[in-house]
Amino acid sequence: MTASGLLEEIADVGRDGKRGGYSRHAFDAPEHDLRTWFVERAQRLGLDVETDRNGNLWAWWGAPGPDAVVTGSHLDSVPGGGAFDGPLGVASALAAVESLQRKGFRPVKPFAVVVFAEEEGGRFGVPCLGSRLLTGTIDADKARGLRDQSGVTFAEAAVKSGLDAERLGADPDRLALVGRFLELHVEQGRGLVDLGRPVAVGSTVIAHGRWRFSFEGQGNHAGATLIADRADPMLPAAETVVAVRRLARTHADARATVGRLVPTPGGTNVIASTVDLWLDARVPGTGTPELVEEIRQAAGAAAEAEGCRLAVTRESYSDDVVFDAGLRRDLGGWLGDPPELPTGAGHDAAILSGFVPAGMLYVRNPTGISHSPEEFAEVDDVETGARALAEVLERLAA
Ligand code: GLV
Ligand code: MN
Ligand code: MN
Ligand code: MN
Numbered sequence: 001m002t003a004s005g006l007l008e009e010i011a012d013v014g015r016d017g018k019r020g021g022y023s024r025h026a027f028d029a030p031e032h033d034l035r036t037w038f039v040e041r042a043q044r045l046g047l048d049v050e051t052d053r054n055g056n057l058w059a060w061w062g063a064p065g066p067d068a069v070v071t072g073s074h075l076d077s078v079p080g081g082g083a084f085d086g087p088l089g090v091a092s093a094l095a096a097v098e099s100l101q102r103k104g105f106r107p108v109k110p111f112a113v114v115v116f117a118e119e120e121g122g123r124f125g126v127p128c129l130g131s132r133l134l135t136g137t138i139d140a141d142k143a144r145g146l147r148d149q150s151g152v153t154f155a156e157a158a159v160k161s162g163l164d165a166e167r168l169g170a171d172p173d174r175l176a177l178v179g180r181f182l183e184l185h186v187e188q189g190r191g192l193v194d195l196g197r198p199v200a201v202g203s204t205v206i207a208h209g210r211w212r213f214s215f216e217g218q219g220n221h222a223g224a225t226l227i228a229d230r231a232d233p234m235l236p237a238a239e240t241v242v243a244v245r246r247l248a249r250t251h252a253d254a255r256a257t258v259g260r261l262v263p264t265p266g267g268t269n270v271i272a273s274t275v276d277l278w279l280d281a282r283v284p285g286t287g288t289p290e291l292v293e294e295i296r297q298a299a300g301a302a303a304e305a306e307g308c309r310l311a312v313t314r315e316s317y318s319d320d321v322v323f324d325a326g327l328r329r330d331l332g333g334w335l336g337d338p339p340e341l342p343t344g345a346g347h348d349a350a351i352l353s354g355f356v357p358a359g360m361l362y363v364r365n366p367t368g369i370s371h372s373p374e375e376f377a378e379v380d381d382v383e384t385g386a387r388a389l390a391e392v393l394e395r396l397a398a
Pocket of ligand 2: 078085120345371
């Protein structure tokens, strides 16, 4: 059971024939198949698998208990995502358990492999939803009411997959079991490629959030409506896309993206009645809300000029994270001083780090590309990462 062999087993699950890569979304059929695969593989290792009240899977090696060493990642993807973002951490965790078992190691501390639900927010819009719920970082009522693109609420989807909607939310008893959390992940940039190294320890995660900009105008006929008579929400939406880039350039190291824009009703010969635009903004330190406010003002002025209305909703926000210094020092020492790298990507480990010592390991990605079918990791690097994970888990759990 190598990590690359495990990834191979799921290589056909959730392939997206239209976008390329994989589309595996919380509680949909491919993600359900991946969960079933995980349970089966974990049980084969003798682990006891349970689903927590928020849909996260916990595979315990031995009895659950406090001060547990917990490792894992997620199995969902962005739309048209790569094969490694998430599954690499899960496959490496299973492979690490198997290799430790093979050498006769038995953890002294409680030990679990976890699969977090809806890490990408690809279906319900809020990233790291499973770990936010576990830690109480999102209000349970807000989470219950989140809707996917076809209007299904998170509560409805959760119930359909066997959860109790009333019990969704903060799970302090379970969180209290976690002593340390470690997530292995494919690197989502070129840090390791440039350094010529296979594995890094995570240092920081930059602050990031998502906002929905809803522009409302007057739906109308594309041929019969004079230009002067239009209130076309596509105009301020387009100006906002340009303003996002322009304003992001005025903040050091800011990243701001419009990756999703939905006109309603969406007909070629129809002036849209509304356009929804999603902004993903990430600025190191405390600058994200300021940048978003600047974008909001530009969007508001563009909306007003076109006779449209604008409503802005914050869907999620997370502050900067610095991973636990002691854990980073230990990981670095045990692994022969690998480089430390910051990341602009969000992770369940970053959510957990507000509550327990948490850390991350990154595995080299030769393309430097992620959230794309071109995300990649060489087999040798995957195995090097899984060995590194096994090595540190052995020390943490001893
Ligand atoms: C998660 O991958 C994110 O940073 O968007
Ligand atoms: Mn991701
Ligand atoms: Mn991920
Ligand atoms: Mn500014």
